[in-house]
Structure formats: C-alpha cells, structure tokens
Amino acid sequence: MQKHWKQWAAVGCALPVFWLCPLHAAAEAQTNGEESSDSGISIDTSGDEKYDVFTYRPNADGGLTITSCDTSASSAEIPGEIEGKTVTAIGDAAFMSCSMLTSVTIPDSVTTIGESAFSSCSVLGNVTLPDGVLTLGDGAFESCTALQTVTLPDSLEKIPQAAFYQCEQLSSVQIPDSITEIGNEAFYSCTRLSVVTLPEHLTSIGEYAFQNCQLLTEAAIPASCTAIGNYAFDGCQALRAFSVAEGNTSFSAPDGVLYTADGETLIRYPEAREETGYVVADTCKTLADWSFIGSMTLEQLDLGNVTQIGEDCFYYCTALKEITIPEGVTELPGAVFGYCLALQKVELPSSMKALGDHCFYACTKLESITIPEGVSKLGDQCFYNCVALLDLTLPSTITEVGDQALGYYVSAENSQTERIGKLRVHNAGSNAVQKYLRHWKSGVYRGWIIAGVIILVAAGAVTAFVLVHRSRNRIRPASRQTAPAKGNAAKKRRKESKKS
Numbered sequence: 001m002q003k004h005w006k007q008w009a010a011v012g013c014a015l016p017v018f019w020l021c022p023l024h025a026a027a028e029a030q031t032n033g034e035e036s037s038d039s040g041i042s043i044d045t046s047g048d049e050k051y052d053v054f055t056y057r058p059n060a061d062g063g064l065t066i067t068s069c070d071t072s073a074s075s076a077e078i079p080g081e082i083e084g085k086t087v088t089a090i091g092d093a094a095f096m097s098c099s100m101l102t103s104v105t106i107p108d109s110v111t112t113i114g115e116s117a118f119s120s121c122s123v124l125g126n127v128t129l130p131d132g133v134l135t136l137g138d139g140a141f142e143s144c145t146a147l148q149t150v151t152l153p154d155s156l157e158k159i160p161q162a163a164f165y166q167c168e169q170l171s172s173v174q175i176p177d178s179i180t181e182i183g184n185e186a187f188y189s190c191t192r193l194s195v196v197t198l199p200e201h202l203t204s205i206g207e208y209a210f211q212n213c214q215l216l217t218e219a220a221i222p223a224s225c226t227a228i229g230n231y232a233f234d235g236c237q238a239l240r241a242f243s244v245a246e247g248n249t250s251f252s253a254p255d256g257v258l259y260t261a262d263g264e265t266l267i268r269y270p271e272a273r274e275e276t277g278y279v280v281a282d283t284c285k286t287l288a289d290w291s292f293i294g295s296m297t298l299e300q301l302d303l304g305n306v307t308q309i310g311e312d313c314f315y316y317c318t319a320l321k322e323i324t325i326p327e328g329v330t331e332l333p334g335a336v337f338g339y340c341l342a343l344q345k346v347e348l349p350s351s352m353k354a355l356g357d358h359c360f361y362a363c364t365k366l367e368s369i370t371i372p373e374g375v376s377k378l379g380d381q382c383f384y385n386c387v388a389l390l391d392l393t394l395p396s397t398i399t400e401v402g403d404q405a406l407g408y409y410v411s412a413e414n415s416q417t418e419r420i421g422k423l424r425v426h427n428a429g430s431n432a433v434q435k436y437l438r439h440w441k442s443g444v445y446r447g448w449i450i451a452g453v454i455i456l457v458a459a460g461a462v463t464a465f466v467l468v469h470r471s472r473n474r475i476r477p478a479s480r481q482t483a484p485a486k487g488n489a490a491k492k493r494r495k496e497s498k499k500s
Helices: 005-014 017-031 431-442 489-499
Strands: 034-036 042-044 049-051 054-058 064-069 075-077 085-090 103-105 126-128 149-151 172-174 195-197 218-221 241-244 258-260 265-268 277-279 300-302 322-324 345-347 368-370 391-394 408-410 417-419 423-427 453-458 461-466
Touching: 149 172, 423 431
Parallel strands: 064 085, 075 103, 126 149, 172 195, 218 241, 277 300, 322 345, 345 368, 391 423
Antiparallel strands: 034 042, 049 054, 054 064, 258 265, 408 417, 423 461, 453 461
16 A cells, blocks of 8 residues: 555645535435445435334344434443344444444344444443454444443454544553454554554454554564554554564564564564664665654664665654665655654765655755765655755756755745755756756746746856745644544545445
C-alpha cells in the first residue's frame, strides 16, 4: 500500500460540492425504510419484525438475526430467543450510530457479529463477546471512542480489519490464544492502548494494525508470526523496543530493532528508543519504507552497507544532524528526509541517480549538500523550505527538475509559497536546470509568478540570484500525523474492495 497521508491534510479544505451527495443518498434510503451510513452499508429493515427496541429477521442457519436497534436506546439486552427461535447473529450495521448506547448484553447463542455492527456507538464503554462468537465483521467496533475494555472469546480465530479502529479510550486488550490473524487497521489510532499481549499462535499482523497507538511501549512478536504488514507499528511514539521469540524464522530484533530474520531488511526502528546514535547491522541491505519515521532522539546514524532506502524513511527525525549515504544507493525516494529540522549536512554517494519528490522538504538547517555527477532528477519540491541552503552546485547530468524543486519556501505569515532570498545555483551545463532558470527569468514558472531573477553566465556556469522580500525564514512544523488516511478512509477502502 502506498502512502497517501501527506495529501489528506490539504484535501479537506477543498472538497467539491459533490462530496455532499452521500447526505442525499442517506436521506433517500431512510425514506425507503433503509438503514444507511457512510460505511457504504445499506440495510433495508422495512419488512423486519419488531421486538422491544430491536428489529429482526430469519437467517440461513434457522435462527434469527438482529438487524437494528432504536438509536435512542441507552442500553440493550439482546434476547437469546424470540418467539421460540434462537438469536444467532447480529447483522451488519445493526447498532451503528446508536449514540446513546452505554451498554449491551450479547447472549451466548450469538455466533456471528456483522460488519460495522456497533460502529460509532460513541458512548459504549465495555463489551464482552460470548464464548460462542466465531465471526466478527470488519469494523465491528470502529469509532467506539468511549470503549474502555473488551473481552474476546477463545472461539474467535481472527480480529478483522478495522475491528477497533479509533477506539480512543481502549487501554489494554487481552488477545486470546485462539487468534491467528490480526487484520489491517485492527487497532488503528487506539491512542490509549498501552498493553497488548500477542498470542503464541499468531501468524500475521496486518497493515496499519497498531498504527498511532501512541502509548504502546513494547511489541513482543511470537515465534509463530511470519507476516507483519506495512506500517503496522508506525506512530507508536512510546514504543521503546521490539522483541522476537526464539524460533521465529521470519523476524529478529537485535538490540530492540525489528529486522527480517536474515538481517537484510530493517523493518522498524522503535520511535521511543532512547539512544541518540545507531549503527545499522552489517548484514542489512534495505531500509524499509517509513522504517525510522518519527525517531525524534536519533542524532547520529551509520548506515553501514545499506544499498536501498525506502520512502519517507527518515521523515520527522527532527534531531538527526548529519548523514552519509553509502555507495550503492541510487535513489532517495519520496520525502526521505522530510522535516529533518536539525539536518545540516548530507553526503551523497557517486552511485546516486535521483532525488525524489519532497526529498529534503523543510530541512530548514540544511546548509551543505554536494550532488554528484550522475544524478539525473530533482523531484517536485525536492529542496522546498530549505531556507538555509543558499549556495548549490548542480551536475550537468540533471535531465529533470520538478515543480518548485529549489528556491521556494512557505511563509509563516500567510502560508503562501514565496521565494528564498539570495539563493545561488551553479550549474555546469544541464539543459533542464537552464530551462528552470529561464522560467525564473521570464517571471512565470508553471503557474507561480516570480520576479527579480538575475541570470549570470560565466565560465560555462549558470548562477541564479533570486532576490525576494525576506520575511522570517520559519517553517510551520509538520503535524505528527503519519496516518495513511483518517476518518472514514477505512470504511471507504472496505467499500471499494467490495466493489472490486
């Protein structure tokens, strides 16, 4: 899954009118006797029987399914039997948005709880699932923001996708030994979750499973676990160390850092690891996407024999001061050093070919970087907000210079893009760089108005002085949001996956 989180902050300010269409759809569904929600689930309950605050209908196993509950109910005791028939299931979205519901009692006869069954029950505090529950639907307790405790039965084998997504008050979870799989986003943004015991028969942990669990301090991977999804422990700001049980053939955790078992890939560096320096294992060749993101105490880093660095690898490593990229690395993809606010010096290898989009975004103290011959690309906003980088020599091999790649910053006063004063760019003959500078001189650069540019050509080099009004060279710090997409994004993804 590719990262999308950087785009979402801006999207919310410019949503077109057609995003309001779901409101019309919901109103139409209610008119037709349907239960509808932003999860994409639409349940027609108009023909169902009523019992107390519930509606119900027969199901395929000969029992009954609870299909809805009065949204004004403050408590709900689901009956085990209605008119001589056993209640065996709670349907999709049956209790969704019951915003007054503080407690619910589920009978032992229930074996199935549907998708989004209790989603957005915002004051529901405690839940016990009976021993007979075999299936829990995606997003079953999503956005139950007051949920503090949940008891899971030994009969359950899987915690599904987004089961406890954004259950912000959930502080601890005892996962039964029967669980073999934890789905994508299962505990995403459970911001008070501090203790999780992973069962010894667990085989897989999904993408974003514990992302943004800000109080989680340790992660003990059992020997049986052979798969950990991307970004599973990202945003765990209190995580001090990983441990991996003896006998695990897929992972290892030397010195508390998570690697593949062969040591060739560093998967995740714990954000709260207290040491200010770290030496990557000699066996390591690859740093995974996001692997050091948010490590705010890390000042010095020896990358050893690494030859591949993943996207956004060091994003928001705000204490990192200098770094040498090893020979063999050919690309710095994505915002590898985005918001490394203390970074002053970078040494690139002769093997380097490309600097990706937002590569050094907001490295406000970066003063020195030598870009070697052989580099062909500077991505979009590659050096955007690098307000201290005032003298830069570019190689003749550059064939692509992205939008606002250098010479721009965002003003702290008005949040508008402005030009960096007295930036000097030296170039030994790259047509792409000269074209970039000619656009400066012409006063128009891909839609941005630019003035006061002087181009000097001397000794085969092009030097650009960008003269602009100097306002305070301060950058608004990034938020600590490293989530892929919040709010209803998980619901949207599940809806889209069903369509496909």
